[in-house]
Amino acid sequence: MHEGIAVVLKAEQLGSVFGFPVTNSLVMGWILMAFLIGGAYLFGRSLKAVPGRLQAGVEWVFEGAIGYMADVLESETVARRFFPLVATMFIFIALINETEFFPGVGSIGLVRASGFLPLLRAPTTDLNFTLALAAIAFITIEVAGVTTLGFFKYAKKYVNLKSPTGFVVGIIELMSNLGRLISFSFRLFGNIFAGEVMILVVGFFIPYLLPAPLMIFEMFIGLVQALVFSMLTLFFIKLSIMEAHEEHEPRQAG
């Protein structure tokens, strides 16, 4: 019988290696990394000049993604520079979200005196992971802005002494930039974690029947969230490499 719904907000610590805490989300992250890197290695090694179906599909996706990024960033070179980061974000997050409901994830674990301790937990339901990714996205966005525009031009976006309104807008812009750290991390964490909690609750009320279709829905949500995370990174990169709008500068329509 159920002992009630146990919702654990944080990834549980399984033990520690050399004094470093090891949580169940880290373990799952390592397993997925191994699969991902192994798959990438095998795929990258099996590339042929005349592509098979899988290779053709991957190439099609790559070309489409780079084409789309080039459209957004208005530069093929810049798109190629940021493609690996954006693509990896999507692939890694999507893989984590799609394996979230694999049998065993969250259900295989150790029974301790303090309670059940699952061995695997989707990293996207661990704020450490989403915050780390948000930080990487944030740093990338800021660095992209500084390296593309130069430090002073980039700073001019946020520190505007020309007019009081401009100054306030700049400060708000700066705050919203920092806010991305929170919005990025909590959007992903919240969506995926909420999905898991919902499945848990629904499983408690209508077991067997309702969780399965909801899992499919949650897998879709997971894909969408992976897309949202990478797309937002892309758009913020675009925003940061654009020059600040001067008030009287003629602007092109569109």
Place this chain on the structure above:
Amino acid sequence: MDQFFGAFGVEWPLLIAQAVNFAIVLAALWYFLYKPVMAMLAARQEQVAKSVREAEQIEELFSRADAEAETRVRAADTEAEQIVASAREAAAAAQVQLVKDAEARAARIAKDAEARAAEELARARKESEREVARLAVLAAEKIMRSHAS
């Protein structure tokens, strides 16, 4: 703030570990996946561009060969016509010559025959004159003999 992040289990080592994980994935995918696929795509693009260029060259070559073949055929046609015409001319000339030769020969033969006939006639006449003379002598002899007897 500490309490807030504590509730979510956010700790520096874990945060850094997750960031490192992502960095490793990024580096590995970059090295194993993006780079080879990009290189492949670039190579394919280059190949396609090359193929198109080559196809254009081949087409141009073809059209040039076509044109050349046409001019050659035309040249051969005119040459053949010339040859036929000259052959016809030569044949006509030869025919005329032949006829002329034949006529000449016929004339010569006729002349020969005439000459021979005349000669024959003369000889016959001479012979017959001789015969006549002999006969006349014989007749005279006979007459004289009968007169004598």
